[in-house]
Amino acid sequence: xxxxxxxxxxxxxxxxxxxxxxxxxxxxxxxxxxxxxxxxxxxxxxxxxxxxxxxxxxxxxxxxxxxxxxxxxxxxxxxxxxxxxxxxxxxxxxxxxxxxxxxxxxxxxxxxxxxxxxxxxxxxxxxxxxxxxxxxxxxxxxxxxxxxxxxxxxxxxxxxxxxxxxxxxxxxxxxxxxxxxxxxxxxxxxxxxxxxxxxxxxxxxxxxxxxxxxxxxxxxxxxxxxxxxxxxxxxxxxxxxxxxxxxxxxxxxxxxxxxxxxxxxxxxxxxxxxxxxxxxxxxxxxxxxxxxxxxxxxxxxxxxxxxxxxxxxxxxxxxxxxxxxxxxxxxxxxxxxxxxxxxxxxxxxxxxxxxxxxxxxxxxxxxxxxxxxxxxxxxxxxxxxxxxxxxxxxxxxxxxxxxxxxxxxxxxxxxxxxxxxxxxxxxxxxxxxxxxxxxxxxxxxxxxxxxxxxxxxxxxxxxxxxxxxxxxxxxxxxxxxxxxxxxxxxxxxxxxxxxxxxxxxxxxxxxxxxxxxxxxxxxxxxxxxxxxxxxxxxxxxxxxxxxxxxxxxxxxxxxxxxxxxxxxxxxxxxxxxxxxxxxxxxxxxxxxxxxxxxxxxxxxxxxxxxxxx
Numbered sequence: 001x002x003x004x005x006x007x008x009x010x011x012x013x014x015x016x017x018x019x020x021x022x023x024x025x026x027x028x029x030x031x032x033x034x035x036x037x038x039x040x041x042x043x044x045x046x047x048x049x050x051x052x053x054x055x056x057x058x059x060x061x062x063x064x065x066x067x068x069x070x071x072x073x074x075x076x077x078x079x080x081x082x083x084x085x086x087x088x089x090x091x092x093x094x095x096x097x098x099x100x101x102x103x104x105x106x107x108x109x110x111x112x113x114x115x116x117x118x119x120x121x122x123x124x125x126x127x128x129x130x131x132x133x134x135x136x137x138x139x140x141x142x143x144x145x146x147x148x149x150x151x152x153x154x155x156x157x158x159x160x161x162x163x164x165x166x167x168x169x170x171x172x173x174x175x176x177x178x179x180x181x182x183x184x185x186x187x188x189x190x191x192x193x194x195x196x197x198x199x200x201x202x203x204x205x206x207x208x209x210x211x212x213x214x215x216x217x218x219x220x221x222x223x224x225x226x227x228x229x230x231x232x233x234x235x236x237x238x239x240x241x242x243x244x245x246x247x248x249x250x251x252x253x254x255x256x257x258x259x260x261x262x263x264x265x266x267x268x269x270x271x272x273x274x275x276x277x278x279x280x281x282x283x284x285x286x287x288x289x290x291x292x293x294x295x296x297x298x299x300x301x302x303x304x305x306x307x308x309x310x311x312x313x314x315x316x317x318x319x320x321x322x323x324x325x326x327x328x329x330x331x332x333x334x335x336x337x338x339x340x341x342x343x344x345x346x347x348x349x350x351x352x353x354x355x356x357x358x359x360x361x362x363x364x365x366x367x368x369x370x371x372x373x374x375x376x377x378x379x380x381x382x383x384x385x386x387x388x389x390x391x392x393x394x395x396x397x398x399x400x401x402x403x404x405x406x407x408x409x410x411x412x413x414x415x416x417x418x419x420x421x422x423x424x425x426x427x428x429x430x431x432x433x434x435x436x437x438x439x440x441x442x443x444x445x446x447x448x449x450x451x452x453x454x455x456x457x458x459x460x461x462x463x464x465x466x467x468x469x470x471x472x473x474x475x476x477x478x479x480x481x482x483x484x485x486x487x488x489x490x491x492x493x494x495x496x497x498x499x500x501x502x503x504x505x506x507x508x509x510x511x512x513x514x515x516x517x518x519x520x521x522x523x524x525x526x527x528x529x530x531x532x533x534x535x536x537x538x539x540x541x542x543x544x545x546x547x548x549x550x551x552x553x554x555x556x557x558x559x560x561x562x563x564x565x566x567x568x569x570x571x572x573x574x575x576x577x578x579x580x581x582x583x584x585x586x587x588x589x590x591x592x593x594x595x596x597x598x599x600x601x602x603x604x605x606x607x608x609x610x611x612x613x
Contacts, residue, residue, distance in 0.1 A: 007139035008033030014153035024062040028078020031105035032181040054501035059089030060467025064474025072099035072160040080118035093170040094129040095461025099160040100170040150205035167323030219339030229289040233260035235460035236294030253394035258444040259458040268450035269398035274603040276301035293320040306331035404606035421447035429453030430485035434472035440490040470502035476512035493520040503558035
């Protein structure tokens, strides 16, 4: 066995021992040792291998697989600009804390800087976006190589997974190979100076704890109870349940972005974005305490809320850390950073009792969810309803704007806000929904009713348009491999077209049951809601960017199914299909802008009526 083949075989075997289940590969010559090794693992039933012709799509496929499975995925390519194409996915993985093991093949040192073909500077190619970079060295037949290669694989796995206590994320192994690059050439097996096998019991070469190190208790904050507290849950791979339980015990509203995993439970406020944009409501609902988790920042209203709007910020803003040295504070108002938060038992019990009592009082008085906001609307903070009135006022306001928005959307055909609302409601329990980073996730944020049983993922780390088709495919594959149910993605037309290569799957590649719901408004719809729209002479070419693309033809070229959504009532049947398929919903950017304005006006009127004594 030649040294390059030996390295690829040992590295791949050791990663599988660590727990590798998915690997993504793009074709190339210099990466042949990795390709043969990963194919061997697939043949043995140890790893599922995915091959893509485009490195950028491959990177985001790996990202989707890792995000949904919460397990490191290997991403491998040949030398040169192929490695550079991984960079956008590496950045997203860094920002979102997604575990990737990026293995880039490289030319040996003697070919670097000589003008040799496909030889570029790949050392620390991704800069600080990786948890760890390692130049693995040119493989050679010598004593000690087996231990080095296997311990190297274990370290890469642990640092990517966050098992040693850090934050999960990408690592980069740059593997320089000399020829020969394929099996069956070079020294025969008996000539190798030491055994290449791993540990006899099949365990990893270096053992670490089975899961992420638990946060130490001394990193937790104990807070005095206050009624006027709010929990803000942003995007991120964290468990929101303890925070949601805390909010429920304390009687605090939960403002949860769709991809936070917290848009469920009795304290989740529907349509909270409309509330945060309403000056009159916010004047009476300034919190004394905000606890924020994940990466908030989906809307300007949310950021203004974290900053305190036009008034002072909250007396206390506790940031829940995602790991050592990692927390999100885009408004720069954080007063504390903690691993978690707890209340004294008597305080939590008091908050829960107050909230429960308020709910019972509402029911006894015949008050429904759309009724006017109660006593907590007073700017002084005095709540005539007693404990629970603060939470009750948020929930009533959320119900009021949800009802107002629903009344507007009831008269609409296929529109982007209605499609987002209906899609989130129509998917069955156990389903996965991937949301694009522009208007789709914002429409979900405003229109989606709180519900259980739906897993929503999005590339919100860097919020790029890159690779969203591939990310959705990867997430659906991992979700269904773990026994999950159906999957859908809500994408805009520009995001879809940006990653068309992600649909070009070979006949032997795994395919998920995934419905790609593509909102086609012939351009960039979000810009119509921004300041750029005030410059009509330049707007359409510079920002609207109409393309006139035929999505049916794109589906035919990729060999995937296609259907068009003509009426809202067609959605359930379209979602019930099988395989990888496209569902196109054609909309108008101008009409969408006007509809969103009507929704804001209707919700503002509903809040004004609710606040009017």
